[in-house]
Amino acid sequence: MYFNGVYKTLLVLLILVHFTHEYTGGGDIELKVGVLFFRDEYDIELSFDEAFHQINTNKLFGLTFKTIKRYVPSDDSFILQQLTCELLSDGVAAIFGPSSKATSDIVAIIANATGIPHMEFDWSIASPAQNILNNRMTVNVAPSVAMISKAYYNIIKNHYGWDEFTIVYETKAGLTRLQDLMNINNLNFDLIKLRYIEDYKNDLRVLWKETSETLHEHKIILDCDANSLQTLFETAKEFKLFTLFKYWFLTDLNTHNSALRRMYNPDYRANITSVRLKLVEDNPFSRKKTRIRPIDKIFSNQVMLPILMYDAVVLYANAARNVITTLRQFTEPQMRCEFDYPSRPWYIGREIVEEMKTISEDDVDPPFKTENFKIDENGQRKQFNLEIYKPTTNDIMVVWKPDGSLSPPTSLQAALGGATSTAPDFSLARKTFIVATRFEEPYFMLKEDHETLRGMEKYEGYAVDLMQKLADLMEFNYEFLVERTTGKMNPDTGEWDGMIRRLIDHQAHIAISDITITQARRRVVDFTVPFMQLGISILYYRRKPAAKNPYAFLEPFAEEVWYNLMLTQLIMTLLFVVLARFSHHEWTNPNPTESDPDELENIWNNSNSFWLMIGSIMQQGCDILPKGPPMRILSSMWWFFTLMMVNAYVANLAASLTNNKLTSEFDSLSSLIDQSKVKYGTLSGGSTSVYFSESNETDYKRAWNQMISFTPSAFTSSNKEGVDRVRKEEGKYAFLMETTSMSYNIERSCDLKQVGSQFGEKHYALAVPLGAEYRSNLSVSLLKLSERGELFNLKRRWWKPRDEINCTRPTDNDGDELSIIELGGVFLVLGGGVLVSFIIGICEFLWNVQTVAAEEKTTRWQAFKAELCFVLKFWITKKPAKISESTKSSISSKSSSKRSTDRSRSHSRSHSYVSGRSRRTTKSKTSHHERVRERNRERERSVHSRSVHSRRYYD
Secondary structure, X not given: OHHHHHHHHHHHHHHHXXXXXXXXXXXXXXXXXXXXXXXXXXHXXXXXXXXHHHHHOOOOOOEEEEEEEEEEOOOOHHHHHHHHHHHHXXXXXXXXXXXXXXXXXXXXXXXXXXXXXXXXXXXXXOOOHHHHHHHOOEEEEEEOHHHHXXXXXXXHHHHHOOOOEEEEEOOHHHHHOOHHHHHOOOOOHHHEEEEEHHHHOOXXXXXXXXXXXXXXXXXXXXEOOHHHHHHHHHHHHHHOOOOOOOEEEEOOOOHHHOOHXXXXXXXXXXXXXXXXXXXXXXXXXXXXXXXXOHHHHHHHOOOHHHHHHHHHHHHHHHHHHHHHOOOOOOOOOOOOOXXXXXXXXXXXXXHHHHHHOXXXXXXXXXXXXXXXXXXXXXXXXXXXXXXXXXXXXXXXXXXXXXXXXXXXXXXXXXHHHHHOOOOOXXXXXXXXXXXXXXXXXXXXXXXXXXXXXXXXXXXXXXXXXXXXXXXXXXXXXXXXXXXXXXXXXXXXXXXXOHHHHHHHOOOOOEEOOOOEOOHHHHOXXXXXXXXXXEEEEEEEEOOOOOOOOOOHHHOOOOHHHHHHHHHHHHHHHHHHHHHHHHOHHHEEOOOOOOOOOOOOEEOOXXXXXXXXXXXXXXXXXXXXXXXXXXXXXXXXHHHHHHHHHHHHHHHHHHHHHHHHHOOOOOOOHHHHHHOOOOEEEOEOOOHHHHHHHHOOOHHHHHHHHHHHHOOOOOOEOOHHHHHHHHHHHOOOEEEEEEHHHHHHHHHHOXXXXXXXXXXXXXXXXXXXXXXXXXXXXXXXXXXXXXXXOHHHHHHHHHHOOOOOOOOOOOOOOOOOOXXXXXXXXXXXXXXXXXXXXXXXXXXXXXXXXXXXHHHOOOOHHHHHHHHHHHHHOOOOOOOOOOHHHHHHXXXXXXXXXXXXXXHHHHHHHHHHHHHHHHHHHHHHHHHHHHHHHHHHHHHHHHOHHHHHHHHHHHO
16 A cells, blocks of 8 residues: 555656646756846845755756846946846846946836846835836835835834934935834924934034934934944934933844944943844754855844845746746747847746736745745835844844734744843843922922931932832932922923923933923923822911900990990989889888788889899899889880890890901902902912913903902912912912912911812822833832822821921801800809809898897807808708807707707707797887887878878878
């Protein structure tokens, strides 16, 4: 079975050889191909020879190629025409070259006229549409200029994200490869600058000085020959164009073969990248060559033109084989350049060219050197892959593909790229950021002992601590660059100053302070995520609280009103007494049990009348009231008077206390705008002033118009100046500022306060130059600090004062709360009344002691002691008539040995004594009344008729 399979295979091979021999006329067909070289293109010639050598040694290829070489001494179209005609007369089936050193397309024109395929392997400017017909026989295996330009656009725009850069080019042809880059920023062409090296050929230092100091450029696209890099770089290094955060993109596809890697040292810390054609990866299992030939070194160094020459040969040879081996009869080309020579174009050449447009990289043998090989219908190569790599270390970063995608290099590519690197990548060294800031509490301050400190140790504040935490997270170093202001734009020139200017000029990498994110600033710098949220409010002076008036309850009435009120009360008291004596209704029987009393009494004496007056004013009433119509009318009028006076007093008291609480002329932005006593302003050129100037809201627009009209100017050059002005003018100036700085100052000053609620939400963030690639890392680090609560702790640390400040800060209210001081007079009046009542009571007590001592015939001390002891016994509610004897009996009974007997006897004596005293007192009173009645009867007998009439009247 095995031998049968072998026989069948040999039979198939014999049949194939027979038919191949029949259609080709027997044996291998030999094709002549011509090539045009310039004298110094030794590497390209080696590649040309190597490619045909590999093809001719392939026994199964079916064609044999014979090469005819011509050398061009100079770029002369006449010489090129002569050499091309010589090749045609030699019967060549294709012409390779010349390279782009030839400026004339005479070879393409002759090839197009004769039908001979023309192979190009170097850059060529794409022909206009009307000239494509003149180059139908030309195929270029080098990437088309249009596709290279689009590739650079895609890399710079989408991969790098550059919107602003400077293009430095060496030749006009080089600028053609970069034409799409000039369309990256259509809105502002000033962001993309062009510099032609030829204009600075007398002194390249002028070029780089202008780039560094005038343009302040940090992103440079350089298109120049690889051999020119060393001179250009050594000159640019003098102007610090290779420091950190400088970016270079080198467009030459042979940059990796320049002297850059030899001159690379720690001074080149910039990020330098370049591109080159992606080669087909070698088979890792192929046998290694024992002897390295010159052509092997050329291929391993990835020199572009020799590699493209190799691919051109492979492409043509495979297309020619595919076409010629299918022909029944092959006719060699016999072309002449003479115009009088009657000849037709070689028809097989046209078929070979069309075949080259259909061949893919999987259809050729030997394989192409470059990846993704495809020729379009115009003979231009539009399919290729590019490696984006670092020419300083030969490290491959990503692979660009024609669809715009980027893919990481394979492990084999990365290994090969890293293996050839002999120097460290200094661009990856620990970076040192220049951080722009300004002195502003509490963000950035000098320590108290800063004079004894050096460097970073003399600074403290929120910004210092925040930068240290970011540096720990991202592992970078930093230095502070102190500026005077955050930065504002000059409306006349459009130029910025302060920290923003430093970022624009790339003299600083980060700006940190109370920098608010605004639209105007976002046009010139980028911002990280916010690290603090805030708003705008009104800073105002807190007046020292006025001394509290303990007699504030007297303020509703003027002094003369109080005097007249007291005088009116006294007069009304006297009028009551007088009118009561006139009115017979007020004379009453003092003993209701007697139907025929001997005398009548009038209760409206001075004391009772005064009590009624007081009870009416206090709205408490009285236990005695008038009975007669005149007295009732007089009482009603007095009650009406007191009603009006009390209501007026209460109303005026509430209004007076409310007015005392209104210490501010305004309580919001609207009321601040409506008043005219207090001027107000903001930080000049700051985000707060921009907020008011650009707002379309009515109140904010009115506020801005008022601020710009104030004289002297209401704007300040710093927040500190605004705070000092609020203190200095003591209520005549208010400062509109951000709530974070406001709260910091209020915490440390007892004479400042915030009026109204905050408005206009704003955010603080770190500012970085436009397009800074480390912005995202800073944002991520800020989010981490926020999630850990460290941003909150930082703010609490620097906003709360270290030393406790004791400020008496009364709460602003609407007047419905009274302090103890304002009501102190009421308490004093109460205390005074209590004191007076007790004094009078004590006086009555002592007077009663004197009376008891006289009536009971005892000493004043015994009577005082007896009365005082009874007063202190609160549990006794009944008082004996003769208190001194009762006390003596009680004391003697306590000293007796027989307490129960003596206590009963003492009780009996006290009871009998009280009964006897009561009887004596009653008898004394009765005898006294009898004597009075006897005198009255005698008086009545003498005036009998008058008494009877008077008695009837009173009844």
